[in-house]
Amino acid sequence: MKKQDYSNHIRFYIPHHFIFYPMITAGMFWSAWHIKTQPAAADEWIAITAIFGILGWLSFMLRQHYALTNQNRTVRLEMRLRYYQLTGKRLEPIEEQLSFGQLAALRFASDDELPALVQKALSEHMTADAIKRSIKNWVADDMRV
Numbered sequence: 001m002k003k004q005d006y007s008n009h010i011r012f013y014i015p016h017h018f019i020f021y022p023m024i025t026a027g028m029f030w031s032a033w034h035i036k037t038q039p040a041a042a043d044e045w046i047a048i049t050a051i052f053g054i055l056g057w058l059s060f061m062l063r064q065h066y067a068l069t070n071q072n073r074t075v076r077l078e079m080r081l082r083y084y085q086l087t088g089k090r091l092e093p094i095e096e097q098l099s100f101g102q103l104a105a106l107r108f109a110s111d112d113e114l115p116a117l118v119q120k121a122l123s124e125h126m127t128a129d130a131i132k133r134s135i136k137n138w139v140a141d142d143m144r145v
Contacts, residue, residue: 016063024056075104082107087115094118101128110137 002008012018031048038045076095083091095103102121105128109117113136121131 016059020059021056024052024059028052028056072100072104075107076100079103079107082111082114083118086111091118094122097122099128102126102131104128105131108132108139108141109135110139113137 028049031045031052034045035042035049080091080095083089083094098106098118098121106114106118106121109131117131117134120126120134124130126134
């Protein structure tokens with residue numbers, strides 16, 4: 001795998017970036033142009049322009065939502081695996097007592113700290129921020145969306 005740096009870190013999805021978004025943008029400009037050229041039907045063309053704008057915005061927001069939802073699921077699975085590997089116990093019964101923010105904060109703890117920090121988070125009802133502040137050996141996450 002090629003080493004990632006600033007020059008190659010951007011990824012494009014051709015159907016999304018080079019077909020869908022250009023079509024939405026062209027549709028917005030096309031309908032906006034009709035607002036000027038057909039003043040009698042300006043209200044209809046304004047509505048069409050707004051629809052194109054809303055479709056573009058919604059598609060962008062949904063794309064981000066799907067990525068974050070999938071990523072959060074992956075975080076849960078990663079934490080279940082790590083906890084089981086470190087303790088030999090399942091995380092699921094404990095997981096129900098933690099918010100996702102707490103669970104996500106715990107993933108930054110090193111393997112040496114994680115089991116004790118999970119118990120401390122439960123017993124002291126620590127916030128995600130408090131959990132992060134109490135981590136001594138931080139494990140970086142360079143893969144978040």
